[in-house]
Amino acid sequence: MTTLAMITLRTSVVLAAALLGYVACRRQSAALRHFILAVGVCAGLLVTPLGPVLPAWHVTPPASWSPEPPRTASAGVTADPHVTAGQIRARREPALAAAPVPLRARPLAARLLQAATPGALLTLAWLIGLAAVIVRLGLGLVGLARWSARTGPVADVRWLRLQDAVARELNVTRPVTLVAGDVPVICTWGVFRPRIVLPAHAVAWSEERARVVLCHELAHVRRGDWAVQFAGELLRAVFWFNPLTWIVCRRLRDEAEHACDDVVLRAGVRDHAYAEHLLDIARGSRGRGAVLASAMPMARSSTLEGRIAAMLNASLDRRTLAPRARAAALVVLVTVACGAAALRVSAQGGPAALHGAVYDSSGGVLPAVEMSLENEQGVKWTTPTDGRGQFEFAPVGSGKYVLEASLPGFRTFRKEVVLDQAKDWSRAITLQVGQLQETINVTARRPQKPVAASAATASGTRVRVGGNIKVPAKVFDVAPVYPESMREAGLEGVVPLEVLIGTDGTVVYVQVTSAQVHPAFAKAAADAVRQWIFTPTLLNGVASEVSMTASIQFSLSD
16 A cells, blocks of 8 residues: 555544544534544644554455555566567567557657656646645735734724733633734634734724624634644645545534634623624625635634524533543544554555565676575475576465575575565565685794794685675785784783775775774784785676675684
8 A cells, every 4th residue: 555545544544533523422512523623633633643653553455455466577478587678578568569659759748648657646646736725725824914914903992901801701811912904804813923803994893792703703712723723724735635634624614613602602692692793794704715714714604604503502512621521532532543543554455476586786686596484473485586586485465574585605685574565575685795704813822931933824714605706715815913012911812803805805994893802902903904815706707895704813822
């Protein structure tokens, strides 16, 4: 399953859970329904970042849901190492090979469509939709900024006194700027410095209408509705193709208005009077859709009928959000979000053959490589690569496996692999040239005995090599010299070294691999090894670098 499809599936699970909770609480207060949708939006945005940090649990759909992974060899084509790619295409598509269509004779659009993969086309379509929704949202924010530029702080004492009184009543502690000017609607927007925007003629409204407006808009501020709605718009921009995001954003906006209407009615405003004020305000409201979608307008004609019907219904639950209901909704949706973030759906419905090819670092294929595959239960499969360096295991299902490839002269490849998406059943492996090993013993007589010349014996142990490797041979050797200070002190030691032999056979890199070595021993060993010269290491006839481990042992004899 592709990354975008997996992310969409996880987000859809969270949004579907939020919508189910929303439907289940349809007889509860609007504040609870809005809270459920708001948590669903936030969880939908966080479910993807949570995926890598949570333990994964795999779900395998039926085999008919997923295509079989691509195969390396085509059906009906003989695996002949001497057959070229063009000959294989000619066997599969003889008509096309016999009469090819000139590339330049086709239109540019047709050539681009033919060259593009389905994944690339889907990605392009997603980017176009994302850009369209983001541009619309950006235009709305620009429109809000322009509206704010045409406004100024309200200086009317009556409005300011009412604002302070309503803010204390609703327990709004954040500073809220009240502005008025040449704007077509009443709206609230902003997170850290929220603004209530009023038309210029609002200063002449009655005190009752001013109180209704302030109570409604300050309820938006206290609940943080604009930030939640903006998060929903971002979620819809990313998943514009998912109808669940559009449904959630629409319901989120509607329930925010219903919840604020309930706040106004709980403040003592009569339902019929509130409905009349809302109708009058709606008659004078206008504005572009993009700008209105980016703000929290008080009266939108598209939702006015449902809001008035709700406020005139005395049987509806208008209570505030209870702590127990808030905690229960939060726990359920967070649990669903964590489960969705950990979800891994394998695109492989049934077992399929794990196949691929093995190469060396020069790009040549490697036949007769011993391949093994082991699952988590310890069951192991083995197979060698053929003359083209290709391998194929018996069909295996999704899960974790250990894949190993070994060939004399090369380092053993061993890696844990996860078979999840369709592409995971096809593998390309590159083996690196194996390490040489050199062990040298440097001996000297103890200082209480007559001094004798230092002697060094060397025994080289080289790894077995395959037919494509010509192992290097040492053509110039320098024996390490026992440090006199260490001999007089009666000290012995072993110096492990990592050596890199260049393409010309000279030693280009020497490093002591242990921190427990005396510097005098380390210097004596490294100085000698740096002077060694080898014949070039040939991989398929090409000189290559090769690493070697050397162990220099300094010991005293009686």
